[in-house]
Amino acid sequence: xxxxxxxxxxxxxxxxxxxxxxxxxxxxxxxxxxxxxxxxxxxxxxxxxxxxxxxxxxxxxxxxxxxxxxxxxxxxxxxxxxxxxxxxxxxxx
Numbered sequence: 739x740x741x742x743x744x745x746x747x748x749x750x751x752x753x754x755x756x757x758x759x760x761x762x763x764x765x766x767x768x769x770x771x772x773x774x775x776x777x778x779x780x781x782x783x784x785x786x787x788x789x790x791x792x793x794x795x796x797x798x799x800x801x802x803x804x805x806x807x808x809x810x811x812x813x814x815x816x817x818x819x820x821x822x823x824x825x826x827x828x829x830x831x
Contacts, residue, residue, distance in 0.1 A: 752804060806829050
């Protein structure tokens with residue numbers, strides 16, 4: 739769940755070479771997740787180490803699937819809305 743909130747900013751960094759810092763609400767949700775997942779770590783330092791590991795994994799997934807992310811983004815720029823079938827088609831190619 740936390741990686742889902744990290745994915746947007748990581749995709750911006752990877753695909754655009756930076757970001758506009760627009761992940762405030764994602765950060766809020768990540769902070770809430772600490773309680774929801776009952777993170778067993780001991781203190782803030784352990785939590786932030788955990789987040790660093792998740793961010794690195796998220797970055798790796800974005801890099802691995804960058805071409806698919808860019809295909810969907812390009813389609814959304816022209817169409818604004820995509821059906822599930824259209825997304826499946828973009829991801830399959």
